[in-house]
Amino acid sequence: MSQLHSRDYERMLDLLVAVLENDDPASSGQLIAEQLRAAFDCNTVIFAELRPVQRTGRAEGWAPESLGASAEEVIRRRVLQNHPLISYMAADLRGPVIVSDICERWRHSQIYSEARRDYGTTQQLGLPLPPAEPGVLRAVSLGRLGDFSAHELAFAERIQPLLVSADRHIREQTRLREALAAADATARPVEDHGLTPRELTVLGLLAEGLTADGIGRRLTISPHTVNRHLEKIYRKLGTNNRVSTVSLARRSGLVV
Structure with missing residues (x-):
């Protein structure tokens, strides 16, 4: 080569x-x-x-x-x-x-x-x-x-x-945004908590119930990389586990 x-x-x-x-x-x-x-x-x-x-x-x-x-x-x-x-x-x-x-x-x-x-x-x-x-x-x-x-x-x-x-990131990002728009959530985020587009995509898949392994397969990244994203998401949202993170994200209108 x-x-x-x-x-x-x-x-x-x-x-x-x-x-x-x-x-x-x-x-x-x-x-x-x-x-x-x-x-x-x-x-x-x-x-x-x-x-x-x-x-x-x-x-x-x-x-x-x-x-x-x-x-x-x-x-x-x-x-x-x-x-x-x-x-x-x-x-x-x-x-x-x-x-x-x-x-x-x-x-x-x-x-x-x-x-x-x-x-x-x-x-x-x-x-x-x-x-x-x-x-x-x-x-x-x-x-x-x-x-x-x-x-x-x-x-x-x-x-x-x-x-x-x-390509997979873009398709998941598009799908999650369309789902959020279709839900027409009343609680729209005033600010995005500093989450990057990649972190928002990971957060959306987390809210759908996917594990770190599942998110990794969907985005063609390793579970280790997914967990690094999750650590940053928890820190930015001030949470420390999946349940509280998804709950806060839904109240904020970040995910469906």
């Missing part, structure tokens, strides 16, 4: 900090896209959700500005064209991959021609994400003019687990 540089590790840290310190999950995709564009010097970043059986999908994309509704149309077209990443992920292959490595006639394909025409990209690097539900394939696709190097592929292999963890 190609040796990573100190700047690569700095970029990984930048990506994690950007996600974990962001209290608006709706903007997290753009933050991640900005970090990936800088790290890989790419033209486009697309978060794709593919449904091959239904021959459709959805996406968010930046190039570098938001692609808006056009990203959805691109993904639907790529599903119909059977983009090489679809077969790759359908075979349960999960490592980062350069698309030309899995498609012999990549430079002669319609997908290549359209990507070059529309975005000026000639190569794509796919980073698969865990499926959110059966039959759905998910990935981050990076596109740029010029090839990705062996070093960049090695960097992608190291950064992929961080993307998986960030």
Whole structure:
């Protein structure tokens, strides 16, 4: 494997900090896209959700500005064209991959021609994400003019687990916020007790009855890391156990 540089590790840290310190999950995709564009010097970043059986999908994309509704149309077209990443992920292959490595006639394909025409990209690097539900394939696709190097592929292999963890954090953060909004709690917090977005997510899962092991599996972190978050939550709320913490959080409107 190609040796990573100190700047690569700095970029990984930048990506994690950007996600974990962001209290608006709706903007997290753009933050991640900005970090990936800088790290890989790419033209486009697309978060794709593919449904091959239904021959459709959805996406968010930046190039570098938001692609808006056009990203959805691109993904639907790529599903119909059977983009090489679809077969790759359908075979349960999960490592980062350069698309030309899995498609012999990549430079002669319609997908290549359209990507070059529309975005000026000639190569794509796919980073698969865990499926959110059966039959759905998910990935981050990076596109740029010029090839990705062996070093960049090695960097992608190291950064992929961080993307998986960030993805799960964002999905849980979004779900918990939607549940709180749906509950329309009368006791809204006057202030958040200094809890970080990550701590609020852990607190929300704690309120749902998950153990440290369960929270760790949900967020792809270790139980030890969960317990460190819980220690900080207890300190900030002035509590010392699960029951009193969840009770105070509910009275404050922090959780449902």
